[in-house]
Amino acid sequence: MFDKLKQRWGTNGLNLVLIIATFALGGSLCGYAGRKVLLLAGLEKGFLWIILYILLITLLWPVCVLIISIPLGQFSFFKRYLVKVWAKLSGGNNKNRQPAIRIAIFASGAGSNAAQIILATSPLLREKGEAKTKADGAQYSVALVVCNKQGAGVLQIAQKAGIPSLLIEKERFFNGDNYLPELVQHNIDFIVLAGFLWKMPSALVQAYSKKIINIHPALLPKYGGRGMYGNKVHEAVIAAKEKESGITIHYVDEIYDHGEIIFQATCGVAPNDTAASLAQKIHVLEHANYPRVIAELTKKQNRS
Numbered sequence: 001m002f003d004k005l006k007q008r009w010g011t012n013g014l015n016l017v018l019i020i021a022t023f024a025l026g027g028s029l030c031g032y033a034g035r036k037v038l039l040l041a042g043l044e045k046g047f048l049w050i051i052l053y054i055l056l057i058t059l060l061w062p063v064c065v066l067i068i069s070i071p072l073g074q075f076s077f078f079k080r081y082l083v084k085v086w087a088k089l090s091g092g093n094n095k096n097r098q099p100a101i102r103i104a105i106f107a108s109g110a111g112s113n114a115a116q117i118i119l120a121t122s123p124l125l126r127e128k129g130e131a132k133t134k135a136d137g138a139q140y141s142v143a144l145v146v147c148n149k150q151g152a153g154v155l156q157i158a159q160k161a162g163i164p165s166l167l168i169e170k171e172r173f174f175n176g177d178n179y180l181p182e183l184v185q186h187n188i189d190f191i192v193l194a195g196f197l198w199k200m201p202s203a204l205v206q207a208y209s210k211k212i213i214n215i216h217p218a219l220l221p222k223y224g225g226r227g228m229y230g231n232k233v234h235e236a237v238i239a240a241k242e243k244e245s246g247i248t249i250h251y252v253d254e255i256y257d258h259g260e261i262i263f264q265a266t267c268g269v270a271p272n273d274t275a276a277s278l279a280q281k282i283h284v285l286e287h288a289n290y291p292r293v294i295a296e297l298t299k300k301q302n303r304s
């Protein structure tokens with residue numbers, strides 16, 4: 001049961017204990033405060049007392065839980081939790097009022113895909129013609145850029161766009177807490193890999209089950225797997241004299257380039273293509289499709 005809760009709330013063991021303690025202490029505080037208010041109003045036990053008590057604790061509960069969450073370091077979790085509860089209670093009919101799905105982009109390199117994913121939700125930049133695609137009605141916002149390479153272009157893109165970034169190191173990513181606390185702290189709902197060259201650790205795959213996607217610069221299941229990234233993929237495609245290559249967007253599971261395929265698009269490979277010219281064609285396909293596919297997936301997630 002605790003493992004399920006950890007996965008559902010995307011948290012680690014210590015935070016789970018603190019969240020449960022917040023629920024318990026917040027509940028007790030609101031019961032205590034409700035009784036005190038009724039006592040001050042001079043109300044005795046009875047039918048009216050029960051009705052008013054239920055009404056009072058319903059109103060006081062969110063406040064008490066938020067107060068307790070501050071010293072226990074769980075404020076952002078409970079803020080997000082209450083927003084979700086409120087969205088459910090208010091029926092969620094009005095799509096414009098639904099909170100945007102907050103995505104984290106994981107990238108290791110230049111970040112041209114990350115840039116397009118960010119630009120696609122900016123009407124202003126679309127008008128200026130900087131975005132290669134539009135993700136109409138997108139219900140996502142890029143809340144965090146995660147990078148494993150100091151000086152990578154994607155970090156400058158994040159800085160320019162005013163998006164917080166996180167530079168991660170190997171030991172903690174693979175053998176520590178996998179930076180899950182930072183993802184929870186930034187209220188991340190969905191993870192997008194855009195040229196991220198490390199394998200995702202099992203704990204993250206489980207915490208974000210069916211909520212992590214990757215883009216691969218070839219038509220999987222061909223030309224995928226460990227060590228197949230960037231120009232290495234294009235060189236292999238050209239060496240095999242393929243007439244066609246393309247892109248694959250897929251869910252991430254615990255095996256390299258293996259999860260369920262969501263979308264593929266193709267382009268021709270000319271006899272005189274080099275890895276660099278093929279990479280250019282692939283980037284055009286990626287920029288035109290990745291933001292659009294993310295918008296569709298996050299819209300579906302918002303509805304569920």
Ligand code: GAR
Nearest residue numbers: 109110111112113195216217229230
């Ligand atoms: C993209 O072409 C992406 O498909 C590829 O890295 C490039 C990153 O470019 N990913 C892989 O090869 C993953 N196996 P970008 O930094 O300009 O977005």
